Amino acid sequence: MLDDSDRRLLRQLQADPTQPVAQLAxxxxxxxxxxxxxxxxxxxxxxxxxxxxxxxxxxxxxxVEVSLRITLxxxxxxxxxxxxxxxxxxxxxxxxxxxLGRVDVRLAVIARSMPHYQEIYRDRxxxxxHIADIEALMQVAKIKDQPTLPL
Amino acid sequence: xxxxxxTDHALLRLLQTDATLPASELGRRVGLSQPAAWRRVRRLxxxxxxxxxRLHLDLEKLGFGxxxxxxxxxxxxxxxxxxxxxxxxxxxxxxxxxxxxxGLYDYRLRVVAxxxxxxxxxxxxxxxxxxxxxxxxxxxxxSEERRPGPLL
Numbered sequence: 001m002l003d004d005s006d007r008r009l010l011r012q013l014q015a016d017p018t019q020p021v022a023q024l025a026x027x028x029x030x031x032x033x034x035x036x037x038x039x040x041x042x043x044x045x046x047x048x049x050x051x052x053x054x055x056x057x058x059x060x061x062x063x064v065e066v067s068l069r070i071t072l073x074x075x076x077x078x079x080x081x082x083x084x085x086x087x088x089x090x091x092x093x094x095x096x097x098x099x100l101g102r103v104d105v106r107l108a109v110i111a112r113s114m115p116h117y118q119e120i121y122r123d124r125x126x127x128x129x130h131i132a133d134i135e136a137l138m139q140v141a142k143i144k145d146q147p148t149l150p151l
Numbered sequence: 152x153x154x155x156x157x158t159d160h161a162l163l164r165l166l167q168t169d170a171t172l173p174a175s176e177l178g179r180r181v182g183l184s185q186p187a188a189w190r191r192v193r194r195l196x197x198x199x200x201x202x203x204x205r206l207h208l209d210l211e212k213l214g215f216g217x218x219x220x221x222x223x224x225x226x227x228x229x230x231x232x233x234x235x236x237x238x239x240x241x242x243x244x245x246x247x248x249x250x251x252x253x254g255l256y257d258y259r260l261r262v263v264a265x266x267x268x269x270x271x272x273x274x275x276x277x278x279x280x281x282x283x284x285x286x287x288x289x290x291x292x293x294s295e296e297r298r299p300g301p302l303l
Contacts, residue, residue: 002213010208017170017204047212053166054202055300060155061303067252067259091301099220101290106220110300135256137222142236147205149215149263150244 002047005030009038010048014148015049057094062110064117064138068125069103071133079130080104090124103135144150156201160303162191163200167299168202192269207213207259210263217264218292221278226285235282256288268292 002010005028012019012027019027025035042048057065072079080098087093087107095108107124111117125134155163165172178188191193195201210218225236233251240249240260248261260278264270278284 010213014206017206022196045212047209049207049209051170051203051207052168053163053170054205055163055167055302056199056202057300059199067250088298094298094300095295096298097220097295098291098293100293102288103290106290118272135255137252137256137259140251140253143202143249143251143258144241144246145248147261149208149210149213151213 005034006038006042010042010149011151013048014151022104057110061112062092064111064114066109066111066117066139068109069108069135069137070105070107070131071102072104073130073132074104074111082129083131086128090120090128092120092124098103157303159191159195162188162196164299164302166192167203167297178287182232215263216266217270218295219262219264219270220292221258221260221262221274222288222290223258223260223284224255224286225257225283227283232283236284239281240278242272243277245277298300 006146009024009028009030012024021035021039022032025032028035030038039048070083074080076082083105084096084098087096087105090109092109092111093107094110095106097106098104099106107125109117109120111120158181162177165177165180174183174189176191177183177192178185181188183191192201210216223240225232236258236269237249237251240258245262245264246260247263248259250259251257252259262270262273262278264273274287274289278287
């Protein structure tokens with residue numbers, strides 16, 4: 001189980017995952033050796049699963065991002081699996097999420113321009129199997145993007 | 152920055168899965184010396200291609216069992232109300248992302264909660280009471296995968 005020191009450590013780490021352990025220990029008010037030990041334990045118990053870099057696609061010319069909210073034709077029991085497998089084959093799809101709710105699946109799709117988006121939408125998205133309904137939300141701005149947990 | 156070659160793409164693919172790989176290891180995997188790999192990563196970072204580092208935590212082990220995506224429509228519009236709404240919604244700790252969108256909804260929010268009753272508390276006490284908040288649609292996240300995107 002996690003105690004307050006673990007939570008403090010994770011809060012500090014979330015705020016800046018790149019900081020050296022010495023700085024982290026000081027911020028979390030823990031002795032350095034304890035900090036190392038706790039980090040190791042958080043890793044070995046699978047709480048801390050690693051770090052990755054997000055790619056900032058606009059810097060590579062992909063300035064359009066659209067959320068496609070898709071309802072599937074669920075009369076076919078293989079609809080979900082077939083749809084997801086095909087969606088994984090579209091390179092411009094950066095995120096795939098499945099839901100319990102009015103929407104079954106959401107795809108995040110990026111494109112270089114609106115004509116490029118239209119091309120992807122027509123040739124690669126509308127041809128995906130088992131789509132019953134599709135709705136698009138076009139991203140205007142990201143106001144907050146902090147995938148941190150309120151620990 | 153669009154003049155990336157196949158080696159840059161290979162580096163991006165590696166960093167997308169593990170941001171902690173040292174330049175020596177990155178170099179070894181893409182066939183570059185350690186300094187050459189370091190220079191390339193530095194160039195990608197300077198050009199703003201490498202976005203923020205994401206810490207991967209096991210949400211369930213930390214007691215956050217539910218992630219919900221909310222579509223929110225504003226009841227009243229106008230510049231002032233947008234700003235008020237954005238400021239207030241961004242201040243809620245359980246709200247991880249806020250996107251301004253065009254379409255059926257005005258905003259898309261990602262919300263984490265301990266369980267469904269905790270989510271209900273956040274929704275009723277914090278989201279529904281936001282200035283200008285109108286219709287809200289909730290979809291509970293079942294699974295999520297991030298794809299590498301259009302890399303070579």
